[in-house]
Amino acid sequence: MPTHRSGIKVLGDAVYALLNVAGFTALSTGGVYNDVPQGTALPYTMFGNFIETRWDSMGQPGKQITFDVHVVSQFEGDKEATEIASKAIELLHYQRPTVSGHTCVVIQYEQTVMFEELVNGILTRHHVAMFRALLDQTL
DSSP states (O other): OOOOOOOHHHHHHHHHHHHHHHHHHHHHHEEEEEOOOOOOOEEEEEEEEEEEEOOBBTTTOOEEEEEEEEEESSSSSHHHHHHHHHHHHHHHHHHOOOTTEEEEEEEEEEEEEEEEEETTTTEEEEEEEEEEEEEOOOO
């Protein structure tokens, strides 16, 4: 059996490529990030919180990777964050991007959690869409 290799970095690269397109960045005008720089304009989208679990199949190493796409907005109401999160779901759900050293079987949308925080009198909305990806290792 081949040595297990993590699929997190290559999946993260693929997620970034799927989201960093004009149809998405026109909504998430602050950008798409895996690591958000201080002072980033809103609304922005970040992805991460990867959790990788073995998902071997027929003696072939595989991974099940869960991750979040997190939209941050200060727009009044849920409209802006909901539209951005919905576009992320549209762009990622049932996709099979090319990932180095692996075959992506599928990326599936699972659920969204929404919450708000009030800091220094400013209400910030968070819409967090959760996804699951299945990868077969090819190397």
